[in-house]
Amino acid sequence: MAVQLDKALTREKIAKRAEREIESGYYVNLGIGIPTMVANFIQEQKEIVLQSENGLLGIGRSPYEDEVDPDLINAGKETVTAAPGASYCSSAESFAMIRGEHLDLAILGGMEVAENGDLANWMIPGKMIKGMGGAMDIVHGAKKIVIIMDHVNKHGAPKILKSCTLPLTGKGVVDRIITDRAVIDVTDEGLVLVEVAEGWTVDEIKESTESDLKVSESLLNTSY
Amino acid sequence: MAVQLDKALTREKIAKRAEREIESGYYVNLGIGIPTMVANFIQEQKEIVLQSENGLLGIGRSPYEDEVDPDLINAGKETVTAAPGASYCSSAESFAMIRGEHLDLAILGGMEVAENGDLANWMIPGKMIKGMGGAMDIVHGAKKIVIIMDHVNKHGAPKILKSCTLPLTGKGVVDRIITDRAVIDVTDEGLVLVEVAEGWTVDEIKESTESDLKVSESLLNTSY
Amino acid sequence: MKTIYTSFQEAVKRIEDYSTIMVGGFGLVGIPENLIKALVESEVKHLTVISNNCGVDDWGLGLLLKNKQIDKMIGSYVGENKEFERQVLEGELEVELTPQGTLAERIRAGGAGIPAFYTPAGVGTPIAEGKEVRSFDGKEYLLQTGLTADYSFVRAAKGDRYGNLIYNKTARNFNPMIATAGKVTIAEVEALVEPEEMNPDHIHTPGIYVQGLIEGIQEKRIERLTVRQEA
Amino acid sequence: MKTIYTSFQEAVKRIEDYSTIMVGGFGLVGIPENLIKALVESEVKHLTVISNNCGVDDWGLGLLLKNKQIDKMIGSYVGENKEFERQVLEGELEVELTPQGTLAERIRAGGAGIPAFYTPAGVGTPIAEGKEVRSFDGKEYLLQTGLTADYSFVRAAKGDRYGNLIYNKTARNFNPMIATAGKVTIAEVEALVEPEEMNPDHIHTPGIYVQGLIEGIQEKRIERLTVRQEA
Numbered sequence: 076m077a078v079q080l081d082k083a084l085t086r087e088k089i090a091k092r093a094e095r096e097i098e099s100g101y102y103v104n105l106g107i108g109i110p111t112m113v114a115n116f117i118q119e120q121k122e123i124v125l126q127s128e129n130g131l132l133g134i135g136r137s138p139y140e141d142e143v144d145p146d147l148i149n150a151g152k153e154t155v156t157a158a159p160g161a162s163y164c165s166s167a168e169s170f171a172m173i174r175g176e177h178l179d180l181a182i183l184g185g186m187e188v189a190e191n192g193d194l195a196n197w198m199i200p201g202k203m204i205k206g207m208g209g210a211m212d213i214v215h216g217a218k219k220i221v222i223i224m225d226h227v228n229k230h231g232a233p234k235i236l237k238s239c240t241l242p243l244t245g246k247g248v249v250d251r252i253i254t255d256r257a258v259i260d261v262t263d264e265g266l267v268l269v270e271v272a273e274g275w276t277v278d279e280i281k282e283s284t285e286s287d288l289k290v291s292e293s294l295l296n297t298s299y
Numbered sequence: 300m301a302v303q304l305d306k307a308l309t310r311e312k313i314a315k316r317a318e319r320e321i322e323s324g325y326y327v328n329l330g331i332g333i334p335t336m337v338a339n340f341i342q343e344q345k346e347i348v349l350q351s352e353n354g355l356l357g358i359g360r361s362p363y364e365d366e367v368d369p370d371l372i373n374a375g376k377e378t379v380t381a382a383p384g385a386s387y388c389s390s391a392e393s394f395a396m397i398r399g400e401h402l403d404l405a406i407l408g409g410m411e412v413a414e415n416g417d418l419a420n421w422m423i424p425g426k427m428i429k430g431m432g433g434a435m436d437i438v439h440g441a442k443k444i445v446i447i448m449d450h451v452n453k454h455g456a457p458k459i460l461k462s463c464t465l466p467l468t469g470k471g472v473v474d475r476i477i478t479d480r481a482v483i484d485v486t487d488e489g490l491v492l493v494e495v496a497e498g499w500t501v502d503e504i505k506e507s508t509e510s511d512l513k514v515s516e517s518l519l520n521t522s523y
Numbered sequence: 524m525k526t527i528y529t530s531f532q533e534a535v536k537r538i539e540d541y542s543t544i545m546v547g548g549f550g551l552v553g554i555p556e557n558l559i560k561a562l563v564e565s566e567v568k569h570l571t572v573i574s575n576n577c578g579v580d581d582w583g584l585g586l587l588l589k590n591k592q593i594d595k596m597i598g599s600y601v602g603e604n605k606e607f608e609r610q611v612l613e614g615e616l617e618v619e620l621t622p623q624g625t626l627a628e629r630i631r632a633g634g635a636g637i638p639a640f641y642t643p644a645g646v647g648t649p650i651a652e653g654k655e656v657r658s659f660d661g662k663e664y665l666l667q668t669g670l671t672a673d674y675s676f677v678r679a680a681k682g683d684r685y686g687n688l689i690y691n692k693t694a695r696n697f698n699p700m701i702a703t704a705g706k707v708t709i710a711e712v713e714a715l716v717e718p719e720e721m722n723p724d725h726i727h728t729p730g731i732y733v734q735g736l737i738e739g740i741q742e743k744r745i746e747r748l749t750v751r752q753e754a
Numbered sequence: 755m756k757t758i759y760t761s762f763q764e765a766v767k768r769i770e771d772y773s774t775i776m777v778g779g780f781g782l783v784g785i786p787e788n789l790i791k792a793l794v795e796s797e798v799k800h801l802t803v804i805s806n807n808c809g810v811d812d813w814g815l816g817l818l819l820k821n822k823q824i825d826k827m828i829g830s831y832v833g834e835n836k837e838f839e840r841q842v843l844e845g846e847l848e849v850e851l852t853p854q855g856t857l858a859e860r861i862r863a864g865g866a867g868i869p870a871f872y873t874p875a876g877v878g879t880p881i882a883e884g885k886e887v888r889s890f891d892g893k894e895y896l897l898q899t900g901l902t903a904d905y906s907f908v909r910a911a912k913g914d915r916y917g918n919l920i921y922n923k924t925a926r927n928f929n930p931m932i933a934t935a936g937k938v939t940i941a942e943v944e945a946l947v948e949p950e951e952m953n954p955d956h957i958h959t960p961g962i963y964v965q966g967l968i969e970g971i972q973e974k975r976i977e978r979l980t981v982r983q984e985a
Contacts (some may be wrong), residue, residue: 088701100755102962122755123776124755124916124961124962126962127693128623129557129693129696130549130693130694130695130696131548131693132677132960132961132962133916133954134677135748136751137749138749138750138751139750139751139752139753140753143745143750144661144692144747145552145743145744145745146552146553146680146691146693146743147552147692147693148549148550148693148746148747150549150946152549152550152551152552152746152747153747153748153749154745154749154750155749155750157692158914159949159950159953159960160755160914160915160949160960162614162918162920162954162957162960163690163692163693163695163699163954163955163957164695164960165621165627165695165696165697165699165727166549166575166626166627166633166696166697166700167627167628167630167699167700168960169624169627170623170624170627170866171628171862171866171934172960172962172963173624173867174624174628174644174866174867174868175864175865175934177865177934177962177963178915178962184971193647195699198649203611203612205599205601206599206601206602206620206621206622207599207622207623207650208599208622208623209599209622209624210622211622211623211624211625211644211645211648211650212622212623212624212625212642212644213624214644215643215867216624216867242649243647243648243649244579244648245646245647245648246646246647246648246663247647250706251741252882299558315596324524326731335875335902346524348524348685348730350731351924352854352855353780353781353783353924353927354926354927355778355923355924356729356731357685357729358722358984361980361981361982362980362981362982363935363981363982363983363984364981364984367976367979367981368923369972369974370783370784370785370911370922370923370924370925370974371923371924371975372781372783372924372977374977376780376781376782376783376978376980377978377979377980378976378978378979378980380685381723381923383685383718383719384524384683384684384687384718384730385685385723386721386723386729386919387723387726387729387924387926388729388926389858389926389927389928389930389931389958390780390806390854390855390857390858390927390928390931391859391861391862391930391931392729393855393858394635394854394855394859395631395634395635395636395859396729396731396732397636397855398636398637398672398855398859398873398874398875399633399634399635399636399703400636400731401703401731402731409785417878422880427839427843428851429831429832429833430829430830430831430832430833430847430855431829431831431853431854431881432831432850432853433830433853433854433855433882434853435853435854435855435856435879436853436855436856436873436875436877437855438875439636439874439875440636440855447775454749461527466879466880467878467879468879468882469877469879470877470878470879470894471878628866628868632871635859637859637871637873638872638874638890638891638893638895639872639890640863640870640871640872641868641869641870642867642870643867644866659869659870659899660869662869664869664870665903668890669904689955690953690955692954695955698900715790722956723923724920724922724926724956725922725953725955
């Protein structure tokens, strides 16, 4: 139960930090799972538009019971409403928006990220493959790709690696990684540690990261 | 003046014969110029849909003066109305219909047709090039491509040739040629004369055609 | 002008074994429920189905799957279905996974007469195996081919006798492209209306793409009901 | 959320010499009349213009041409313009002719992140010169690349402050694709309305593609008035 609570709190912490990536005026795609949670923390003064790849530009809040429309869902198949100014489109048009890099930001989950920006988040060999859904398109489809995930896996092993061991979702696509412990940027000079979360030290982050980490000159400590 | 009248009558004769190509239930694109005239002769009992590549599926009759809408034109830039059941679409969608061969028939004008079905109808070297417009797409965009034109040019020289001398609009695209003198099919075995117009003989058609002509076993004489 | 069917059995009866069928919908939203059910009843077998998802165990394309009518499935996400998993693991069902945006574009291309196009999705991933990779302006792309089908089944909110269709909200999803890519496209509509009720500026699928229509009542099952509590 | 301009001069003032500009419309229908006029006034030079046509001598893009602001024109039909002819013959103007359907698809591809695609149009014609020809299923196709622009100018009937656009009848034409393919897209709208007046199912151009809007009154000149006499 304590572990469960911890998990929930960790997720919330990551989601809240990820929310800071979203600037007013942004068009954003939030991946299924924890990324979807980010929407709950978006500050009211920010004017942002959430895109859902099943053909909704402008996801609104969850419907009240009497507002539920079975024809209106998000990409996670949850019932939603449409925000003011929303529009519907076909899946081809929706991915035209994505592929054409008209979105400012996508926040997605990750299993592994490599120091060159490779991302693996869709299959584990030997396990049933459910499919990549829209992930392989979305990683090429926003001006900035942010991956949010736990810093280490359930065995305590790093998820930020020299190179991914799992089949890739995209090659060299990640711009920033936000974990429960740190914010790390993928740059041409390798990974750069830019923020350290409350309760963690630079050394601890380095120890729990397989790749080499440069420390930013403007490193923020205890930033979230 | 007599020549002028002849020209008008010849055009009408070709257009009327071309109309017989249109079966009830067909989706048809009519090229700019004489092909557009074909619409005037469509028999009322036929249910057909005329497509205009500028984004109108279902061209209606010309508007009465008080119905004119400057936002509603055909591909020849003439003001039109929309027929019952019409829809508007973008140029990309319109050519998706065309390129995807969803049209049953296109009737287009021609300068030269070769025995292998090559068509030239868009440019004359040395003269100002106005552009091919939609012609190069449309010749690949209907289940059947019918070319209507005079049998010979203004110098009396054949327009149906062993091979085209003018730059092509499309390679091997023509299914049938309708002229003031004859109806000729493009087949794997070469050109086949299938109909002879009133006032003409098989020999006269052969003489005024550069390509070899097989005569169909079911040749129709004086068919129009 | 179009064939208006009065029974769903009639609408699917020409479909033969080994046909390729595209089916609209995303999850359970916008699926042609009654056409799928009629296909199950028809007992037609060895189908190749192209659809973003494959329904759930007891609804949508899951019903076809359960009845072992599908030989091959082309989709982007098939994770809500235990029977699917079983058939794949036992080698009864072939699966071709395609990124969702690539799938949507392949279907659009198929309907639009475009045999192939380049897309960044899948470069450097297992999806790229056996596919041409080519650089444009220094970035790598995969060559993907257009998809067509013998039959396309779509669902729309409104349709008219000219075959024009209008979809409702996110029930549009894959339906417009799928309507363009079937040799024969049959639309299950919630309401068959007079053409005058369809504004020509609002039509999503022009009638040229549709060969038959049938009116039906849908259950519209909800996969993940998510509601906000009244304040 | 979007920039709402109050003057057309203001809307075009950031445009620099040597820019590539896409302009919506077919013939004179659906052209952003006032944006074009403001561009003429701006005296910006050495433009590459991508548009299906190039206006007529005294209207639309013909005005830009007359003012010698265009270095290069990419379009499918440029036949209604004597000044165009003169500039081409005297080597003042470069022209790249593209089949109309190919042009529409190249612009769509540019906006949709597709670097290139294959199309049957132009195989065996002068258009194929220098282009890759490739067979798919025994038929030949040309490789064509996507097109984008620094600026896109479109005209819509209605727009809202979220950038959503709705077009009227055949004034839609090239506008929706062009709206997607400009780094900066500015929409001239006949009426700027409240978002509530735009039904989300009827929007042709989702707001994401549009950076600025301005309301204007159009002359809507008619090129070929064709009427039926009263019975």
